[in-house]
Each structure stands twice: as structure tokens, then as C-alpha cells.
Amino acid sequence: MEEIRLMKGNEVIAEAAVRCGCDGYFGYPITPQSEILETLTMMRPWETTGMVVVQAESEVAAINMAYGGASCGKRVMVSSSSPGISLMCEGLSYLAGAELPCLVVNVSRGGPGLGTIQPSQADYFQAVKGGGHGDYHLIVLAPGSVQEMYDFVSWGFDLAFRYRNPVMILSDGVIGQMMEKVVLSAPKPRWSDEQIAEMWGSWAVTGKPASRTRNIVTSVELDPLRQERFNHKLTDKYRTICEREARCEMVGCDDADYVIVAYGSSARISQKVVELAAEDGLKVGLLRPITLYPFPEREIERLSHRVKGFLSVEMSMGQMIEDVKLASRCRVPVYHFGRTGGVIHTPTEVYEALKSNFLQK
Amino acid sequence: MAAREVARTPENKVYSKPRLLTDAVMHFCPGCSHGTIHKLIAEVIDEMGMEHEAIGISPVGCGVLAYDYIDIDWVEAAHGRAAAVGTAIKRLNPSKLVFTYQGDGDLAAIGTGETIHACNRGENITIIYINNAIYGMTGGQMAPTTLLGQRTATTPQGRDAAQHGYPFKVGDMLAQLDGVCYVTRQSVHTPASVRRAKKALRKAFENSMQQKGLSFVEFVSTCSSGWKMTPVEANRWLAEHMLPVYPLGDIKG
Numbered sequence: 001m002e003e004i005r006l007m008k009g010n011e012v013i014a015e016a017a018v019r020c021g022c023d024g025y026f027g028y029p030i031t032p033q034s035e036i037l038e039t040l041t042m043m044r045p046w047e048t049t050g051m052v053v054v055q056a057e058s059e060v061a062a063i064n065m066a067y068g069g070a071s072c073g074k075r076v077m078v079s080s081s082s083p084g085i086s087l088m089c090e091g092l093s094y095l096a097g098a099e100l101p102c103l104v105v106n107v108s109r110g111g112p113g114l115g116t117i118q119p120s121q122a123d124y125f126q127a128v129k130g131g132g133h134g135d136y137h138l139i140v141l142a143p144g145s146v147q148e149m150y151d152f153v154s155w156g157f158d159l160a161f162r163y164r165n166p167v168m169i170l171s172d173g174v175i176g177q178m179m180e181k182v183v184l185s186a187p188k189p190r191w192s193d194e195q196i197a198e199m200w201g202s203w204a205v206t207g208k209p210a211s212r213t214r215n216i217v218t219s220v221e222l223d224p225l226r227q228e229r230f231n232h233k234l235t236d237k238y239r240t241i242c243e244r245e246a247r248c249e250m251v252g253c254d255d256a257d258y259v260i261v262a263y264g265s266s267a268r269i270s271q272k273v274v275e276l277a278a279e280d281g282l283k284v285g286l287l288r289p290i291t292l293y294p295f296p297e298r299e300i301e302r303l304s305h306r307v308k309g310f311l312s313v314e315m316s317m318g319q320m321i322e323d324v325k326l327a328s329r330c331r332v333p334v335y336h337f338g339r340t341g342g343v344i345h346t347p348t349e350v351y352e353a354l355k356s357n358f359l360q361k
Numbered sequence: 362m363a364a365r366e367v368a369r370t371p372e373n374k375v376y377s378k379p380r381l382l383t384d385a386v387m388h389f390c391p392g393c394s395h396g397t398i399h400k401l402i403a404e405v406i407d408e409m410g411m412e413h414e415a416i417g418i419s420p421v422g423c424g425v426l427a428y429d430y431i432d433i434d435w436v437e438a439a440h441g442r443a444a445a446v447g448t449a450i451k452r453l454n455p456s457k458l459v460f461t462y463q464g465d466g467d468l469a470a471i472g473t474g475e476t477i478h479a480c481n482r483g484e485n486i487t488i489i490y491i492n493n494a495i496y497g498m499t500g501g502q503m504a505p506t507t508l509l510g511q512r513t514a515t516t517p518q519g520r521d522a523a524q525h526g527y528p529f530k531v532g533d534m535l536a537q538l539d540g541v542c543y544v545t546r547q548s549v550h551t552p553a554s555v556r557r558a559k560k561a562l563r564k565a566f567e568n569s570m571q572q573k574g575l576s577f578v579e580f581v582s583t584c585s586s587g588w589k590m591t592p593v594e595a596n597r598w599l600a601e602h603m604l605p606v607y608p609l610g611d612i613k614g
Contacts, residue, residue: 023453024449024452024453026449052449052452052453054448054449054452056445056478057474057475057478058474060442060445060474060475061442061445061448061474061475061478062445064438064439064442064445064446064449064475065445065446065448065449066449067436067438067439067442067446067449068418068436068438068445068446068447068448068449068450068453069449069450069452069453071436071446071450072416072450072453072454074453076449076453090439091439091442094439098437205416205434205435205436205450206416206434206454206457207413207414207415207416207433207434207454207457207458208412208413208415208432208433208434209413210413214428214432214433214434214435215434215435216428216434216435216436216437217435217436217437218419218428218435218436218437219437220421220425220437
């Protein structure tokens with residue numbers, strides 16, 4: 001049954017995994033997301049749903065455990081934070097190359113290097129442009145609240161299996177650590193072996209039954225022409241994903257002169273900026289990408305015909321701004337504002353940046 | 362004397378290709394141990410009646426295409442990560458026979474961490490470890506297991522302990538871990554050693570199915586191409602040079 005609780009973003013990821021029938025979680029402690037593994041070990045789902053929880057010896061091991069679980073058609077999840085996600089990038093490339101479904105949660109922090117443990121959005125390029133090697137993409141979801149942290153786990157698994165592709169929830173230390181009211185959905189059971197065989201029997205490694213030939217999960221190809229053909233197939237898949245799955249939320253964009261583009265916690269901060277601007281009689285809208293890959297290009301392209309400019313607000317030195325420029329075809333000025341390294345911008349700072357870029361030039 | 366015709370009947374048949382070996386032409390070089398070890402795996406799985414329960418994890422290295430040759434479900438892992446992949450497969454499918462197949466570069470160099478920790482957790486899987494003291498697929502470079510003085514593409518003057526350290530005796534190290542129930546070192550360079558190796562493999566697989574912990578079966582193996590020897594010379598070199606450093610027999614269990 002549905003339930004309402006006050007919970008931390010990280011705790012909610014664990015709760016959502018158990019409630020949506022996740023089969024396995026593999027993690028390694030790293031701030032600011034360790035509560036995910038801690039909450040799961042408090043919940044002891046192996047005694048209730050049978051979900052497996054393993055504390056791995058490294059992020060490298062964790063993502064490869066996920067690769068193993070995903071190979072069996074199981075719903076598997078890993079979580080980490082920025083430096084740990086860097087270590088997982090090899091595995092992400094293999095998951096994409098082997099067309100395996102997997103949910104990856106990045107509660108990101110300041111970088112580069114070991115960086116800081118405070119919130120950051122500087123992993124945008126890594127998440128949406130690759131991170132690992134080769135011609136692949138992750139599907140990237142950007143929750144803007146604790147409720148969305150919960151909802152996107154189930155949505156992420158759906159997308160991962162629909163497209164047989166790893167999905168990343170790109171969150172940050174603000175959303176991971178803050179507490180909000182969250183509506184928890186009724187628990188769904190894990191898939192039975194029979195259901196897995198029926199749904200994913202064409203590729204999942206389950207022990208070869210007499211009824212089919214052997215399944216092989218691999219990303220190796222010795223013939224470059226066949227690899228090229230496969231990469232075209234992957235790209236066709238990504239094209240379909242871009243056509244069907246891009247999501248964004250738009251606030252006050254219909255008659256806006258200027259539009260802030262911001263995701264996750266930066267979008268939360270920018271909501272306040274829209275209010276501050278309205279008090280001054282300025283028409284400022286907010287476009288919040290909910291999916292970062294696919295990027296909501298169509299909406300930005302449409303707005304670019306009539307707004308006077310975009311401000312990309314991100315807790316980074318400016319990464320998503322490149323996609324805003326591409327989507328808007330640079331028809332109007334696109335500026336970036338953001339604090340970085342673990343510093344969170346205030347609404348006032350963002351508003352001042354908006355005014356200085358667009359009104360005082 | 363005229364050649365005597367012998368009718369082929371089930372009664373006089375003394376040998377056949379294992380049922381679970383496919384008809385794919387193996388890519389292994391003449392004199393390489395991989396083919397014989399593949400054959401043993403196929404035979405043991407069939408004899409245990411585990412064809413429908415077995416899940417193999419192939420490595421990066423010459424063993425990468427094991428899935429083309431043994432007719433069971435397979436996962437091909439990233440370089441060195443097979444033990445982590447196997448951990449999750451077995452935890453999520455406790456009734457399956459899960460084994461990894463890894464060379465000495467894959468397991469004893471890049472995959473050392475995953476190997477040690479899967480062993481230490483006592484995962485109920487079998488690790489099959491092919492130790493031929495060299496990187497085969499990439500063209501004969503030094504492996505952690507390369508013997509002192511052995512010439513390879515990256516030790517053209519021979520392995521020097523001062524610069525490269527010592528031959529890595531992985532099995533002896535893993536035998537110290539509580540999660541490991543069985544460590545054995547076998548070879549397939551003589552008919553007698555093939556028979557002993559097959560028994561060891563069966564024991565390891567049975568341990569895995571009886572949830573006794575991790576079983577580790579090392580095969581001291583030949584790489585005639587990497588060693589730049591004929592198959593016969595490679596078998597002789599294995600006996601004379603490899604076995605004194607890597608003596609055969611059970612190390613634990």
C-alpha cells in the first residue's frame with residue numbers, strides 16, 4: 001500500500017529499490033551516498049524479498065557484479081559518487097556494449113580528483129557524453145526532489161529493460177542528503193525465474209535450457225565490419241530513445257524573455273530566481289531537463305525563436321551550456337552561471353548573474 | 362595381409378568428442394593447453410548432468426572465445442573482473458554451477474583484487490586458472506607468473522627479479538584465505554596428468570554445488586607460440602622449468 005514518510009534522498013533510493021523488486025545491489029562506501037548501502041543493510045531485504053546486497057571491495061568490482069547480475073536478466077543497481085563513478089566507467093562501457101540493463105545512481109560531489117564531499121554537478125559530461133570508451137550513451141535522469149529520487153528508480157529500471165541499456169540517475173549531494181516528504185508506492189514482487197525466462201530468454205544467461213541454444217553475453221567482436229554494424233544498431237536505439245524519452249518541466253516559459261535552464265538542485269534554486277524576477281517585473285522562465293540524455297532539445301529549439309537569451313545554471317564551470325547552445329542553434333545569447341567545487345549558488349547570486357548578463361550589457 | 366575391416370559399433374567405440382564441445386574450429390595454436398582444458402570442462406559438466414545449470418565466465422585473453430567452444434550459457438567479462446561477475450551470478454542464482462575461466466594476465470595481474478576478494482568472501486564458484494607464464498593473446502609479454510630468466514617480448518634479456526619481482530604463486534596465497542575450500546595445481550601435459558586434472562575439476566565443481574566455498578583449480582599450461590617452441594618442446598619445457606616453480610598437487614582441501 002501507499003505510504004507517506006519524511007526521508008533523505010539517499011535512503012529513498014534504497015527504499016525504492018526494494019519496493020520495485022530489485023534483485024541485487026552492489027556498492028562501495030563513498031560520501032555523500034553511503035546511506036544507500038547502509039539503509040539497505042538495515043532493511044535486510046534478503047530476508048523479505050530475497051534481494052541480494054553485497055558490499056564490494058571496490059567500485060570496479062561493484063559495477064562488474066552488476067554486469068554479472070544484469071547478464072542473468074535480473075534487476076540490478078549500483079550507486080556511488082563522482083570518483084567512484086569514474087572507476088565504474090569501464091564497466092558502464094561494457095554494459096552498454098553487451099546491451100545490458102542496469103541502474104546506476106551517482107550522488108555527485110565536487111571534483112576533479114578526490115575533490116570535495118560537497119554537492120556538485122560537474123559530472124554532466126561524464127554522464128551524458130560517455131565517461132567510458134566507445135560509441136555508447138547512458139540514459140541519464142536528473143531528479144529534482146526526494147520524491148523524484150524515489151520515482152526514478154522504478155522508471156530507470158523500466159527504461160533500462162525497454163532499451164537494454166544502462167540508466168544513470170544523476171543526482172547530487174543536495175538531493176541525496178536533504179529530507180523531504182515522499183509518497184512510497186506499494187511494493188512490487190521480484191520477477192520469478194520463469195518470468196525472466198519468458199521476458200528475457202532471448203539474451204539472458206540463466207543456464208541453457210533444452211528449449212533454446214546457448215546465450216552469450218559479450219561485447220567483443222573480432223571483425224571490424226560487424227562491430228561497425230553493431231554500433232549502427234546501438235545508434236539507431238539511441239535515436240529512438242531521443243525521439244521518445246526526452247522529458248523536461250517548464251515553468252513560466254510561455255511568455256518569458258529569458259529562460260534559465262537548470263536541472264536537479266540547481267533547478268530548485270532557480271525556481272526562487274523566477275519568483276525574484278517576477279517581483280521586479282521581469283519575465284524569466286525555468287526549463288528543467290528531467291532527462292539529460294536524451295536532452296530536451298526540441299523545447300529549447302522552440303524557445304530559441306522567441307526568447308532573448310538562455311542562462312545555463314549548473315554547479316560546474318559550464319558543461320550543460322554546450323547542449324543548450326547546440327539545441328538553441330546559438331540563435332540568442334547563452335550564458336553560464338554556477339558555483340563549483342562543492343559550493344552551492346544562492347538564488348540571489350543566480351539572479352544577479354542573470355541581470356548582469358542580459359540587462360547590463 | 363589384407364587390411365581388416367572393423368565395423369564401428371557402440372561396443373568398440375573407445376573415444377569421442379565430448380557432447381558439449383561445439384564443432385567450431387578452435388583458434389588455439391598447436392600445442393596450447395587451452396583446448397585440452399576446454400575438453401575436460403565439457404566432459405565434466407556433461408558427466409555431472411549440469412548442462413542446463415552451468416554458467417561460464419570467460420576472460421580477456423586467449424580464453425575469451427570459450428563461449429564458441431563449450432555449449433553452455435556464457436558471460437564474457439572485462440579484463441580481470443570475472444570473479445566479481447561470477448560473484449553476482451552465483452548469489453542471484455544459487456542453484457547454478459558458476460565458474461570462471463581466466464589466464465594468468467587476467468587473474469594474477471589486472472584481476473588480483475577481484476580474485477582475492479571473491480576468494481575471501483568464500484563465493485560458491487570455481488575459478489579455473491590457466492598459468493602459462495606469459496601473455497599469449499597480446500604477443501608474448503611478461504606475466505606476473507613468468508619464470509626468472511624467462512625471455513618474453515617485454516623481458517628480452519630474461520626476467521630479472523630486481524626489476525620485475527618474482528613468479529607469482531597465486532594458489533599458495535589464496536590457500537591462506539578462510540573462504541577458499543579447495544586449491545589444486547594441475548597440468549595437462551601428459552595423459553596421466555589429464556586424468557588427474559579431470560578429477561580435480563569435478564571435485565571443484567561439486568564443492569561449488571555443495572556451497573562449500575570457493576574452489577581454485579590452477580592449470581600449469583603451455584604456450585608454444587609465446588614460448589617460441591614446438592608443441593613437444595613446450596611440453597618438455599613445462600615439465601623441466603615450470604613444475605619446479607609451480608609443483609603439481611593439492612595445496613588445500
